[in-house]
Amino acid sequence: MRAIRRTKTVEGTSIPGIIHNGGSYFYINVDVYEDGMVNCWELTDLKGLYGKIQSGWLTPSVPAGEELSIHGLGAYTVESVKWTYEEASYYKHVKDTVSRLNPELTNIYEISLREQQRNEARRIALSPTATEFYVNSELFYQTTEGKSVHLFMKNSGAVYLVDVVVYKDGRVAVYNLPAEAEYTLEELDGLFAEGTFFTTLDTSTSVHILQLGEVTLGASLYSADAQEKLKELHNLYKKLNGEQTAHEACRAAYYAYLENPSEYYREQLRIKYELVPEHERMYLGDMDSKDWDYQRILYHPEETREV
Secondary structure (H helix, E strand, C coil), X not given: CCCCCCCCCCCEEEEEEEEEECCEEEEEEEEEECCCCEECCCEECHHHHHHHHHCCCEXXXXXXXXXXXXXXXXXXXXXXXXXXXXXXXXXXHHXXXXXXXXXXXXXXXXXXXXXXXXXXXXXXXXXXXXXXXXXXXXXXXXXXXXXXXXXXXXXXXXXXXXXXXXXXXXXXXXXXXXXXXXXXXXXHHHHHHCCCEECCCCCCEEEEECCCEEEEECCCCEECCHXXXXXXXXXXXXXXXCCCCHHHHHHHHHHHHHHCCCHHHHHHHHHHHHHCCHHHHHHHCCCCCCXXXXXXXXXXXXXXXXX
């Protein structure tokens, strides 16, 4: 039988959630789609989501005393909590989100037994990456794509855990605030410099996680540097516009050095390496090598690499 396939665009939104995996807690964006599918590190239908919440895999809370990891931001000890939901009400919150996206609840997708068995046989766990966008013109439905990072933000005397989305046109939107805020990419430098956006908690801090509750987090166990996160946002803007990112420039300098291992190319590699956000340098290589060979060349040139 001749095989073909098609790609369908399904719109949705993201809400805060927490993955409890192997005794560790990870803050995530739970992607909720208008067809009732939900992505919480794995794409599932509403029935499957109920099982994941009941099993504790997806949870709306973290017990006091546990550690909460926030991707690309840091890890923090949870000292005290005022969570909004428990399991049943959080599941209803997700279902209500689907209803807001799709008031008639039409074309709700359910994973069939055959599909489930096929994916298990193929060892496939679907977890599609959501594409962030905003509609800039309803005529012909023209949209502008964006990419986001997690940050802490001071707003009206309180601290919020927010998503900062930079769009291809330079617009910057901040979500998970009581009222969404907008800036230009150029304004971010000043906002980081004055400490409006930050990453590190020096003392116990009350943090609002919109839709989930209010939590007191202890001083950072580790955290990304705020200026490195600013670099990341500028690099995301370059990537959206098809420009060479710091990661791509660094890899090019790395291969240039391997072909011509001279001090000139080593210095060029150092310059490009330091432009890559520090918390993202591990992604310069593969999952095993990370950025170790870059460090070897720059900081331990006397060591030779096994080929």
